[in-house]
Amino acid sequence: MNKIDQFNKTNVKEEIPQISSGDTIKVFQRIKEKNKERLQAFEGIVIAIKHGRGISATFTVRRKTGDIGVEKIFPFHSPLVEKIEIIKKGKPKKAKLYYLREKKGEIKIK
Numbered sequence: 459m460n461k462i463d464q465f466n467k468t469n470v471k472e473e474i475p476q477i478s479s480g481d482t483i484k485v486f487q488r489i490k491e492k493n494k495e496r497l498q499a500f501e502g503i504v505i506a507i508k509h510g511r512g513i514s515a516t517f518t519v520r521r522k523t524g525d526i527g528v529e530k531i532f533p534f535h536s537p538l539v540e541k542i543e544i545i546k547k548g549k550p551k552k553a554k555l556y557y558l559r560e561k562k563g564e565i566k567i568k
Contacts, residue, residue, distance in 0.1 A: 466513045471535050479555050480548025486540040505555040
């Protein structure tokens with residue numbers, strides 16, 4: 459086994475929630491400011507999951523803040539992502555929900 463595989467095994471998280479596109483989730487991320495650390499929550503709809511479930515897997519979360527849409531891409535196995543809470547499960551008809559970028563008003567996934 460080479461050094462890359464050994465490094466990847468040490469950084470893989472065991473407990474990853476089963477999220478899918480359309481789910482409303484809350485991601486708690488560790489933020490470092492000067493010499494303090496705090497948790498910051500980011501709540502929104504999962505619009506895409508990419509790169510499978512391996513070490514390089516990521517998911518994109520979108521939320522509306524006023525009239526501005528904000529998207530963040532989180533790696534599943536990042537040490538900065540403290541926890542992921544599923545608020546509501548969605549039932550989308552597509553795997554990637556990029557069409558939500560052009561939607562106006564409130565975003566709802568049944």
